[in-house]
Amino acid sequence: MARFIDELKRNAHCGQLRAQDEGKEVVLFGWVASYRDHGGCVFVDLRDREGITQLVFDPDRKGHGDLPKAAYELAQSLRSEWVIGVRGLVVGRGSNKNPRLATGEIEVHVIELGVFNKAETPPFEIIDELDTSEEKRLQYRYLDLRRAPLQRTLRIRHRLHQATRRYFDDKGFLELETPFMVKYTPGGARNFLVPSRTHQGKFYALAESPQLFKQLYMVAGFDRYFQIVKCFRDEDPRLDRQPEFTQIDVEMSFVSQDDVFRTMEGLIFALWKEALGIDLHDLYPEGRFPEMPFEESMKHYGNDKPDLRFDLPHTDLTGVVIDHAGGGIPFFKDIADKFIKGTYRRDLPAEIIKALRVPAQIGGNSLSRTEVDKLEEFVKGMGAKGLARAKVDAEGNWTQSPLAKTVTPEMRKAINEAVGAKDGDLILFQFGKESVVQTVMANLRVHLAKKLKLIPEVGHGGKFKFLWVVNPPLFEYDDEAKKWVAAHHAFTRPHDTDVALIDQDPGKVLCHRYDLVLNGFEIGGGSIRLHDPAVQAKVFAAMGIGEEEARQKFGFLLDALKFGAPPHGGIAVGMDRLAMLVSGAESLRDVIPFPKTQKGTDLMTDAPTRPSPDQLTELRIRVIDPQS
Template sequence: MAVPFISEVKRTHTCGQLTAANIGEEVVLFGWVHNRRDHGGAVFIDLRDREGLTQVVFEPDSKEAHDIAGTLRLEFCVGIKGKVLSRGKNVNPKMKTGEIEVKASDLTIFNRSEPTPFLIEDNVDTSEEKRLSHRYLDLRRGPLQRTLMTRSKMNALTRQYMNGNNFLELETPFMGKYTPGGARNFLVPSRLNPGKFYALAESPQLYKQLFMVAGFDRYFQIVKCFRDEDLRLDRQPEFTQIDVEMSFVTQDDIFTIIEGLLKKLWGEVLGLDIPTPFQRMDFYESMAKYGNDKPDLRFGLEHIVLTDLIREHGAAGGVPMMWDAVQEKGIVKAMVVPAEKALSRAESDKLEEFAKQAGAKGLARAKVGEGGEWTQSPLSKTITPALRLAINQACNAKTGDLLLFQFGRESLVHTVMANLRVHVAKKLGLIPEYGSGGQWKFLWVVNPPLFEYDDETNTWAAAHHAFTRPHDEDVPFLLTDPGRVKCHRYDVVLNGFEIGGGSIRLHDPKVQSEVFQALGIHEEEARTKFGFLLDALKFGAPPHGGIALGMDRLVMLLTGAESLRDVIPFPKTKTGTDTMTGAPGDVDEKQLRELHVRSVPLPAK
């Protein structure tokens, strides 16, 4: 008589749970056939579920189960009942359950499987496109299942920690008002309000500030956000963040809470005790030394700013291109590749190609020879001994070191040198291509400028958002010298990734008005964009601030995944499509008419 699996006979263990302590027990396991071996009598399978594998043997003395086992193929979904036996000398140390096997007395096939388009194994050799097209099969693989189980644990730990620190988990709308500026929004047409659109929230920013006005004091949310931006390794159109806002706090109070959360996550997930408080670095120091505000501190290769030195030597220094860059209000930077990590001539030539791909016109370089002479460089023909000596001293250059130079517009030089620094570090084996390499370098980058200058429009723009509080001592310069104004904004950085960012908010209407003036936002425009928040801030708004941590990036770093697509269950491709479901797809004309929207075909090329 067939065993009534599921209805009466329930699963007793997972496929990764049984040990020698279970020998002699009757057990019931459910899962998928991971592999199958027929030894000319006994049939062996490895049964798999999300927790691991268990070897199951079907002997001829259990005739019905043995006969059915002969029909099993990979990825059949089955249930078995049997007794746990020792594997004796045949222990498999690579399996958690390697000490035992289950001799099956009963077997049922819940569902058969067609041959899968790729093998369900840890190191699958198939294209990402094929895996994403069959993501439900890709998600059966051990690495992805372990990653998503880690993610689930992180969600639970976050809620536990935040609840323990008196935060309320409150929800905010996904569909809100479209406000131009900032990240590009996804728009949703409103059927009930013809010609009007909702915007999918790029963050809960304004709503969480309203929670503070409402007196909830401490808010958090693990929330989905949406941005219609070009995709890359660490960016998806929909992403998840741990969103936090607090009233009556300083920047230090927020740092303490976030450091505690990250310490808990690393402690519970990896068993590591992350030292706190984290290092802090001024924004301008970060830009000078590393070229960006998210430096990877696992290795050196710091930049040396030579702008003042070039200015001091002037045109007489013998390097006209560097002098011209300084005259045009640009900067000059250098980076030293140490002699003990020497690159070949061919490898250093390839660095120039990399610099060009990052936007540079080229890459000046020089090798330091005996007595500080420069070799392998056209710069050596014209540079004066005095300037060469000064640069060598500024760079602390030794014989055999390779000097790399970049000069020109400040933003471009920073970008090229920042990318070059990481590229060289990977080339020299100072850091792995991806993953932590066992090092975790947390950092707060603080005191950035409130505004950034837009060269195209010749106007000032908010570097973060218009509700960031400036330093009190810089308020007098809001309207006279905006570029001088620093603010209470901060990013938390890990191994070269920005894993979170936030600010202390503006709650003073007078200062808020001056910030809008500096941005060229007139009162009418401000009310159109932010009227509801400006009104709310008039009614006893408390001092407040917050931060958002990128959950996807945290999972990617904690699990050593190669990209965000490996930590999101159903991600989009580089072009923003879902090859499994076919999204985005066409919509029929009837539905478009109901939404008062017309689809206009692209013009023929």
């Protein structure tokens, strides 16, 4: 082996060789992807991160003494995933070209072979498409990462990182670090706690974001900050969430909301050009993404991250139902009566009625009763009690619907007009607690879009629909705590015209918070910060936070804001989610090199693990057995 690496240096990668390289002597290193002994010659596909090159071991090759024969004899012992080095000549394959390989026009006739490492038989094949369980692949993640699809995805991620740094450096931003181990500050996501050995009985928190520290950079006068940073949140994992994740964190001084938008749009345009070779100016000629008020997004799509690659908006029928006193439908009448009799109270969850029209031409007329029943099972899985439905005929009558027996003609006509129903359309209804109805209808809309092939099951399908969702409420009402809480965080700047409402009607206060949405995923979110102490006190008061509690939770930031804080604002863009959407990956786990499972565990290293008794003693910590 000493001759390879010490004397014979690699001068090409496996995926780089082409027809114009014919006649060159090359040294290649890599892994045995496949082995074929054709009796007289051995053929090996050699793989490295750049691709595959076919090797030929021919014992009768002339002009190199006994070296080809020795290489052939050693090659007969090769097996899958052995790590080898070869010296050989690039030879054209003539009529035997392999169009499936980028290097399919050539092969390398081996003169010398060296074995760096023998490998045991891997637990699964290292191939592009395989049906091995994700659990097994995560257990042997270092083998899974040898597969070309994952290597391509991580290379895209690398390009996103580098393009981000170049872009912000050109724009005058400074890449500055913030601490990972910080003080626990309540109000955001649940933190991971880290015990301190030197300060026994006390704990650090792993930073869920650099939010407070990047604001301090603005107070310190650094003007423009960015960071590609790890964040930690002790939340339940899901498809697009991990306990540790990476975000592009940005903060700027002396900016408006529009200034933040223009900066981040420039970044997104640069990333798409770098990673996909796509000029987003073809889709957005003015270089700007459209904006939609939060209220409109909730009304028509049920959430603040609508997928606009397809239509299928919701229609809020609550007003129509109230106008018709329920229109003969008992479930609707119960909700209408509460409004009509004025029995709704602030401390009770609101109830609404929404409909989704599935046009006949995209599948509303072809969905069978069995398929609609399956839609009902789908929504029940999200907490819905059922799924009311009606098919519309040419006269506007409702068929295949239990609602048809009791609905008044006036109510039926009003609903048909409200949703724009035509012959063959299917109308789906949800009613009840607003939060449940919005969630169910939002997910039903996307589920139907996939079922009707309006969007692919996974990936972008070549469509990129960006959107800024703007002007959300500053506060939301906590039904359990019976009080107003910050919808985002307590340092978000309200609209100047709404400041007077903070202590009069907090639910109507809108703020300078914004989310950047792509194809139904929130890829970034931020706000213009609140730096006025007087308005800050009003916000705390609306949340029931007194001066003493505010100082206990946010004292160091409140102190900093007193010493000449500039107007500032920023945003954080999820790098993992961005990489997932750009690459068309199925989940975040496909774009994170060493991810956690759906349950937040690491199958490869078997983390988390129980600490030893000695470790616990040193930290003065006692573990309470969950069974006790």
